Amino acid sequence: MGERGAVRLESLTRSYGRVVALDGVDLEVRAGELLTLVGPSGSGKSTILRLVAGLDRPDGGRILVDGQDVARIPPHRRAVAMVFQDYALYPHLTVLANLTFGLRVRRVRRQEAERRARAAADRLGIGELLDRYPDQTSGGQRQRVALARALLREPTVYLLDEPLASLDAPLRFATRAELITLHRELGTTTVHVTHDQAEAMTLGDRVAVLDRGRVRQVGPPQQVYDEPADVFVAGFLGSPPMNLVPGGGVLGGADDVTVGVRPEDLALDPDGPVGAAVEAVEALGSETILLTRCPDGTRLTVRTGPRPGVRPGDEVRLRADPGRLHRFDTASGRRLR
Ligand SMILES: Nc1ncnc2c1ncn2[C@@H]1O[C@H](COP(=O)(O)OP(=O)(O)O)[C@@H](O)[C@H]1O
Ligand SMILES: [Mg+2]
Known part of the structure; x- marks a missing residue:
């Protein structure tokens, strides 16, 4: 065999x-x-x-x-x-x-x-x-x-x-x-x-x-x-797809670098560094998908547990798992180490 x-x-x-x-x-x-x-x-x-x-x-x-x-x-x-x-x-x-x-x-x-x-x-x-x-x-x-x-x-x-x-x-x-x-x-x-x-x-x-x-x-x-x-x-595997922010923006970064974070690696955290407004809430039973928008216009998708107690229009704070950030060269699209 x-x-x-x-x-x-x-x-x-x-x-x-x-x-x-x-x-x-x-x-x-x-x-x-x-x-x-x-x-x-x-x-x-x-x-x-x-x-x-x-x-x-x-x-x-x-x-x-x-x-x-x-x-x-x-x-x-x-x-x-x-x-x-x-x-x-x-x-x-x-x-x-x-x-x-x-x-x-x-x-x-x-x-x-x-x-x-x-x-x-x-x-x-x-x-x-x-x-x-x-x-x-x-x-x-x-x-x-x-x-x-x-x-x-x-x-x-x-x-x-x-x-x-x-x-x-x-x-x-x-x-x-x-x-x-x-x-x-x-x-x-x-x-x-x-x-x-x-x-x-x-x-x-x-x-x-x-x-x-x-x-x-x-x-x-x-x-x-x-x-x-x-x-x-990064964008193809995973649903909802990875958040990709050119320049890093709210995720912190540098010019020429696109920073990515998967929805499950973003968490609701009252002390989180990123503020965002909830635009839509998709309750899927076992999990909830939050579509949020930061003051600078960046949209971040967050995957969280059932019944997060959040409604459209709410302001939330988010924290990205620092060990789970992905960095890509914006020009070539290639992953950076
Ligand atoms: N016999 C064919 N004649 C013309 N174009 C074709 C032919 N077979 C495939 N293509 C084109 O080649 C590309 C790849 O096709 P295909 O291998 O069927 O893609 P996939 O299976 O990933 O959907 C497509 O743009 C398709 O339109
Ligand atoms: Mg085919």
């Missing part, structure tokens, strides 16, 4: 006409790990997966799987299985036939193909849907069919393109946990693409943050959260 399936991307570039989708992507996916690739819509996530799967070609750079350049290997011979955002099931085939299709193409005998398909379907809890057609199943069920189909390929790398995006919140939460368990059991290298920063925080061993066709940072989620490499990553 975990011996095969290392993926290495070197200086990958891909443009579509004048649109630069990938602007020199370097990324290493370790054998057996679950890596989450996160970034806003249009940042190049799907393009990366399509290139690894061989469904598209890079303009430049290399893709290595277990040290082998895969440029000349056609998609059906690459040991990768991709799950598409829109599932890509055959509408005119039953669920069972969708599952056995790939096996039959690879000349697995019908009985054996159906046995394997049933086993994969049972594993994903869709064993009773085998006779239905895709349009007779729910979005969550179709997603499972697509995952079961990927399992049947027994690949050395799974490429999952936003597999949870179209599920409603409770189902997304449950399926996320199942994916983690599945990965733990299989130990197969998995690249999981998402635009959801919460998913990125909870899912993978490591997270890679993509912005406009470039990898901005790679690391364990907590480390990336605690030490974002630049202003983009």
Whole structure:
């Protein structure tokens, strides 16, 4: 387990006409790990997966799987299985036939193909849907069919393109946990693409943050959260996002420096150095988000406990945890030590 399936991307570039989708992507996916690739819509996530799967070609750079350049290997011979955002099931085939299709193409005998398909379907809890057609199943069920189909390929790398995006919140939460368990059991290298920063925080061993066709940072989620490499990553991971104050302002700072503080690292404190007016209060039950505005116009978002006893219009004092301030070079956006 975990011996095969290392993926290495070197200086990958891909443009579509004048649109630069990938602007020199370097990324290493370790054998057996679950890596989450996160970034806003249009940042190049799907393009990366399509290139690894061989469904598209890079303009430049290399893709290595277990040290082998895969440029000349056609998609059906690459040991990768991709799950598409829109599932890509055959509408005119039953669920069972969708599952056995790939096996039959690879000349697995019908009985054996159906046995394997049933086993994969049972594993994903869709064993009773085998006779239905895709349009007779729910979005969550179709997603499972697509995952079961990927399992049947027994690949050395799974490429999952936003597999949870179209599920409603409770189902997304449950399926996320199942994916983690599945990965733990299989130990197969998995690249999981998402635009959801919460998913990125909870899912993978490591997270890679993509912005406009470039990898901005790679690391364990907590480390990336605690030490974002630049202003983009700082603002992207975390909800509500980090407060970023150019010049430092009320947070204290210097010219050319942008100072950041996460909402949970700001506290209500009667003796706090920062005065602010509460503009809005979002009571979320387990926590409360305060949107505040300082006399100089700086807006600070504060995350505090339930029932803070604060109402819009109140004047509050705030204190930032001094050990949790982030400093960035304003010109380059890079983190300063
Ligand atoms: N086949 C294509 N033709 C033209 N533009 C494309 C094509 N595929 C992707 N793009 C563009 O490349 C950029 C990255 O796309 P994509 O990888 O799909 O982003 P993501 O999956 O992160 O949302 C986008 O600007 C997108 O519009
Ligand atoms: Mg995409």
